[in-house]
Amino acid sequence: MVARDLDVRYEDFTALVGATFAVHYGEALGIVGPNGSGKSTLLKTIAGLLLPSSGKLSVLGQPPRKLPPGTIAYVPQVEAVDWSFPATVWDVVAMGRFARLHFWQHFGSNDREVVHHALSVVKMVDLAGRRISNLSGGQQQRAFVARALAQEPKLLLLDEPTTGVDAATEEGLREIVRKLVADGLPVLMATHDLDRVDDWFDRLLVLDRRVLALGTPREVVESGAYSAIREHTHTHGHLRHDHEPHAAHAVHPEIRP
Amino acid sequence: MTLLLDPFHYAFMQRAFVAALAVGLICSTMGTYVILRKLSFIGDGIAHASFAGIVIAYLRGANFYLGAGIVAVLTAVGIGFVHRRGRISLDTTIGVLFTGMFALGVFLMSQQRSYAVDLQSFLFGDILAVQPQDLWLILGLSIIVGITVAVLFRGLLYTTFDPVVAQASGINSPAYEYALLVMLALTIVVALQAVGIVLVAALLVTPAAAAYQLTSRFSPMMALAALFGAASTEGGLYLSYYVRASSGATIVLLATLLFFLAIGLKHLRRA
Missing domain, CATH: 3.40.50.300 (P-loop containing nucleotide triphosphate hydrolases)
Incomplete structure (x- = not known):
């Protein structure tokens, strides 16, 4: 860059x-x-x-x-979004894949693997099913980092x-x-x-x-x-x-x- | 039994039930985005602004949906523009422009002799007056909006939750916002005949708000909202036949009742 x-x-x-x-x-x-x-x-x-x-x-x-x-993956400050949004940690991290998928493409097993790996990097695999409104500030930040990693950025x-x-x-x-x-x-x-x-x-x-x-x-x-x-x-x-x-x-x- | 099936004997009631189903499904589906993107004031604004279009179409003998549709879509795109570029707050813009457009509609209408009756049906809707050609339009527009939601689903979801990061990742957030506003405008036009200008915002907000109380993920929220929406429009229409009340008002009251039941259920589950 x-x-x-x-x-x-x-x-x-x-x-x-x-x-x-x-x-x-x-x-x-x-x-x-x-x-x-x-x-x-x-x-x-x-x-x-x-x-x-x-x-x-x-x-x-x-x-x-x-x-x-x-x-490019951009991780903003956590206040940038409304954490009462109906989504789990998994849902948010999965969004990192969306830019790479065309509308006719399924969210496939490769995508799930990448999301899982991103969660494991930030040590949040066991929190994947938790609703994001129930996360602490530090967990929110890690979820954002995981979403960025799920993008497989350069x-x-x-x-x-x-x-x-x-x-x-x-x-x-x-x-x-x-x-x-x-x-x-x-x-x-x-x-x-x-x-x-x-x-x-x-x-x-x-x-x-x-x-x-x-x-x-x-x-x-x-x-x-x-x-x-x-x-x-x-x-x-x-x-x-x-x-x-x-x-x-x-x-x-x-x-x- | 025959008494219970009574409403379905009339062709106009059959059309009304089909129209109500489409309106209930599509309004509450779009309502999911309206709630989460906090667009309810915009929905109300588009509905009021489209009144000017309805009146102009009416005076020129043109199609109701054409007039309402053009004005609603132009308004929605205008809002999107002000929202992106605006130095003026969105609230102020909507407050000024839409009441102005609505007043223009009333002004033009009031110059006509027999305006009182028609005005009422525009304000509060008259789903029983849906004609066969109206029904095709309602169904056609509903299907278009439904397919668009399905096709744009992931992008709409991401840009609803976090438009900035979505854009940084290469998703065109402004384009999704405009697409959503145009779909919202079409939805409102479809709903106008069912519940009217004054109550359309309720049909956008209430079923989705009820669903929000009971779900913790996006897709279940949308599905439950659609179910609540369809139950409200169908149930409201059905009830209104027996209680001899305005169908639009009965539909909205039923949706409101469902909302409070959802809140009650949420508290019961917590306890």
Whole structure:
């Protein structure tokens, strides 16, 4: 995945300016930055949900909207849907297959196998029959990840999956992501959580509407851009950190133009 | 026995029962999407707006369904557009435009002499007045909507639950939304003669809402909604013959009763 001089504008507001970076096979790239820094905008643009106003963006050599269905899997924050929807965990994960099926094609045994495998990766096989309204926040997040995996994507985008989940779920998600990356899947993940970035990611992209730094976590820390973000987020109280356990569940107001 | 079968002796009642079955099935099937996508206000709006089309068709001597259908579909597509692009809230748009369209219908109608009687049948429906050619139209449109739901089933389900992620995965969410709104418009047109403008929203919402209480997955919800819808329209029509009441009102009352029974049953199962 390559982005060159990428700009994204919402009418009179520029959410992202001149972003240039690439994600490689078998790499987890973390996107860090304060609220309103364009993390979600960047992920949505790569997912093909927003069109860049200028610049070049290609995934596997094509613009996102030209890709075959199922190529990019996007995992939004769990608040994005109504969890009172009448569906089981299995039903939701099975939706990951839908982009790949034409209307005349049956949901076959291969599809069921892929769904089952996706559930086993997130350790939710025994919860397959549970109604989604009865899931905890961490289980909802894992169900979303399983749905993305059921798509058999070539690129995985995660939007702050650790927001509001407990430490055990966070560690579980980290293990899942590291395993996927080890299997060769490129992963791009926005995060609030500045602690443990070196456990999560191979490289970091520090974003505040423009790319402030890009490199390994160590390089980024040494460049000083990271501490500027850290300073910013601490003074503004945008980010949670582990000294305040309750902050993990606080509402993070996000600038949504 | 003969007394119980009495309603079926008349050709107009036979047509009404067939029309009621189609209307009950299709409204509650579409109602499943209406409930889960929170479109009930839109359904009500389309029904009211289509009144202008009905009146214009009536004054020009054109077909009722043609007038209602054109206006309903245009309105539905317009809503979809405002919903996607809108700087104005959907509620406001519907509130302003549809009451305006409805007023236009009343205005044109009121310039006619004998408007009182006809107005009543448009507002509250008159399924007993279904003519053979109406019946073919009702059945034809119902079958078209039914087949479309079957063909688009997975995409409609995914875009109903999570339109954003569905789109990211390569499913054209806006196209599904437009298709659904057009189907909703056709469904409303089909239902207008049975229950009228004022009550059509009830037939879209109530059976599906009752089914939602008793099911935990999408397909069973849709199937149960269809069953409740058909039971309401058929049962309501049948009862209205004996109690000599408006068929549209009896149908909606029966659906409402089923809804409260469903809530009661849900609480019983929990206890």
